Amino acid sequence: MLLNAIFLSLLPLAFAAGLHRLKLYKLPYRGIISDPHLEALYLSQKYATRSADKVGHRGVPLADFMKAQYFVRIRLGSPGRSFKVILDTGSSNLWVPSVKCTSVVCYLHAKYNSNSSTTYEANGTALSIPGLIDGFVSNDLLSIGDLKIAHQDFAEATKKPGFVRAQSFDGILGLAYDSISVRHIIPPFYSMNNAGLLDKPVFSVRLGSSETEGGEATFGGIDDTAFTGQLEYVPVCRTGYWEVEVEGILFGDMELELEDGTGAVLDTAASLINMPTDIAEMLNTQIGATVATLPELSFSFGGKAYPLKGEDYILNIRGICFSAFTGMDIDRPLWILGDVFLRKYYTVYDLGNNTVGFARSK
Ligand SMILES: *[C@@H]1O[C@H](CO)[C@@H](O)[C@H](O)[C@H]1NC(C)=O
Ligand SMILES: *[C@@H]1O[C@H](CO)[C@@H](O)[C@H](O)[C@H]1NC(C)=O
Numbered sequence: 001m002l003l004n005a006i007f008l009s010l011l012p013l014a015f016a017a018g019l020h021r022l023k024l025y026k027l028p029y030r031g032i033i034s035d036p037h038l039e040a041l042y043l044s045q046k047y048a049t050r051s052a053d054k055v056g057h058r059g060v061p062l063a064d065f066m067k068a069q070y071f072v073r074i075r076l077g078s079p080g081r082s083f084k085v086i087l088d089t090g091s092s093n094l095w096v097p098s099v100k101c102t103s104v105v106c107y108l109h110a111k112y113n114s115n116s117s118t119t120y121e122a123n124g125t126a127l128s129i130p131g132l133i134d135g136f137v138s139n140d141l142l143s144i145g146d147l148k149i150a151h152q153d154f155a156e157a158t159k160k161p162g163f164v165r166a167q168s169f170d171g172i173l174g175l176a177y178d179s180i181s182v183r184h185i186i187p188p189f190y191s192m193n194n195a196g197l198l199d200k201p202v203f204s205v206r207l208g209s210s211e212t213e214g215g216e217a218t219f220g221g222i223d224d225t226a227f228t229g230q231l232e233y234v235p236v237c238r239t240g241y242w243e244v245e246v247e248g249i250l251f252g253d254m255e256l257e258l259e260d261g262t263g264a265v266l267d268t269a270a271s272l273i274n275m276p277t278d279i280a281e282m283l284n285t286q287i288g289a290t291v292a293t294l295p296e297l298s299f300s301f302g303g304k305a306y307p308l309k310g311e312d313y314i315l316n317i318r319g320i321c322f323s324a325f326t327g328m329d330i331d332r333p334l335w336i337l338g339d340v341f342l343r344k345y346y347t348v349y350d351l352g353n354n355t356v357g358f359a360r361s362k
């Protein structure tokens, strides 16, 4: 009896300890969305289906670094060096600049030096995304918040042509499925899970709206205080990205005509709402009135509606209003939901059940 009581009283604490929190930092919009088409261009490269021989080599063109708005701090090595990385639910590798990087832009970033880590293990396997990034595999201790992931393979980038104007971030931490990991490197989230560091194979993202409160990611569980209402889980329709089936989209009371098999990818490294070009043009011609009177754009996933108001999808950057609707044409009908959507909805990425959970962010 007594033991039982003690056990029960310890339980809530144990659960609380199982939630690993990681602070997100938000940058001001300044200079970030100078040209929305750049994001569409970057995303069309990121999401274009490559030929079969390149499957597994899909990667992250780094040209978008300058536009991503949120980053986290991680450490690599012992005693370790801190890196600012973008959490990217749309890719699956960890990339940081190498001390061996010869590109001028690397001088602007924190660099990984294996010589100064006692837990470094050499690997050396080359990996590259042609024209975008070159590097090789190394292995070291990765610290993400209070999680310590021993023996994580990651990419030391030695050449980064796409990096030029990107000074805000050092690297990328990919959180998508292992099936799209370049060189099939086991992604950090899988490593945490495989090492038994997580109570549950889930992570979640809450994007804050101000530079003083950038939001939070959690690993191993969800944050019940991050949302209102109930979490609704929707199956991932194609594992690879965190992609769900779009059942319908309403703009005001107008139903958009969608191609069969339209998907929506939750992409924490994208800023805008990217969609097929004809739809983006159509929506943007309808916009013009004052923000307060604009119709809602409402997505339907798993039988539930996820609306965005005009004030959500119109970005006011130093007094100038931008529509977040951007056209992107790739070989299949795909919408990329970036920060504009993710600031409004808290999302849970459940690798155990292959679902994405949605709830209204607090
Ligand atoms: C790392 O150590 C090796 C061997 O001592 C040395 O040749 C190399 O220059 C060092 N590299 C850096 C970046 O410190
Ligand atoms: C080098 O890294 C690759 C990719 O993660 C991995 O498959 C391979 O086993 C590693 N080799 C060694 C010797 O650790």
Ligand SMILES: *[C@@H]1O[C@H](CO)[C@@H](O)[C@H](O)[C@H]1NC(C)=O
Residues within 6 Å of the ligand: 233, 352, 353
């Ligand atoms: C996910 O799967 C676990 C079992 O693996 C189950 O306990 C849990 O309820 C599931 N979550 C949802 C939201 O379906």
